[in-house]
Amino acid sequence: MTRILTIASQKGGAGKTTLAASLSVAAAQGGERVVALDLDPQGSLWSWKTLRAAADPAVDRVQLWELSQLPEILAALVPRGVTLAVLDAGGQAAHASIAALRAADLVLVPARPSRLDLLATRPTIEALARLGMGDRLALVLNQCPSQHGARTLAFAERLKRLGVLAEPTVNLRVDHQDALGLGLGVTEHAPGGKAADEIRRLWAWIRGRLGPAPA
Structure with a gap:
């Protein structure tokens, strides 16, 4: 059995591809056999793949005209x-988004601590x-200031009212951008850093929702 994690956002800049890349790497490092599929016409995850030297996780691209074949x-x-x-x-891309949602065992929706990001979660919800499939939703507060203040806590509470909030909050750290630009996951680029720790903890939370890998 292959478990399906879809990362979706209607708003650019929410960190969808950065999370997809680093979570794929963290899962592979944790013993999963992972394939990451880029369904976004912008092709950012595919561009990240072209920078990589490592073979795992495997990355492929699904073009818009192939979406009808996504189940196959x-x-x-x-x-x-x-x-x-x-x-x-x-x-x-509505067709890509709906196809990816239909396939998912869990849908992770990133949102930054801003009102526009909060509003942008609603179409996916x-x-x-x-x-x-409302029970398959998980929201994650992403790209937060590293010093959590009243603003971050307030947005976390607002997201909790919309659905299940994944843990932990992911902070805005330069390691994420540096890793992506090098074709790495953050747990490869700076394995001892705070960003890597947050991604490992987020993957552990997601794995808890998906259930263990099939034997």
Whole structure:
């Protein structure tokens, strides 16, 4: 069985691809057999892959005209022994977003601590509700100031009212940008850093929701 983690956001800059890359790496380091699929027409995750020297996690791209075949593409991962597929869903590409949501066992929606980001979570939340998949939603507060103040705490509380809030909060740290630019996950680039620790803890939370990898 391949568990499907979809990372979706209707707003650019929320950190969707950065999370997809680093969570894929952290999961692979934790023993998962991972394939990351870039469904976003911008192709940012695919660009990250072209910078990588390491073969794991595997990264591939699904073009818009291939989205109707997404169930078959994902089904083909099972005999390959893939335990986790991470889908970087298209932000404004409705077809890519809905296809990725339908496939998901868990949908992670990143939002920065801003009102516009908070509003941008609603289309995904509403789409999941229409699909009868509201129980598969997890929100994550991303790119927060490293010193948590009243603002961050207030936005965390507001996100909790919209759905399940993943833990921990992910802070804005330069290690994330540096890792992405080098074709690395943050746990590869700065394994002893605070950013890497947050990503490992976030992956542990996600794994708890998805359940253990199949034997």
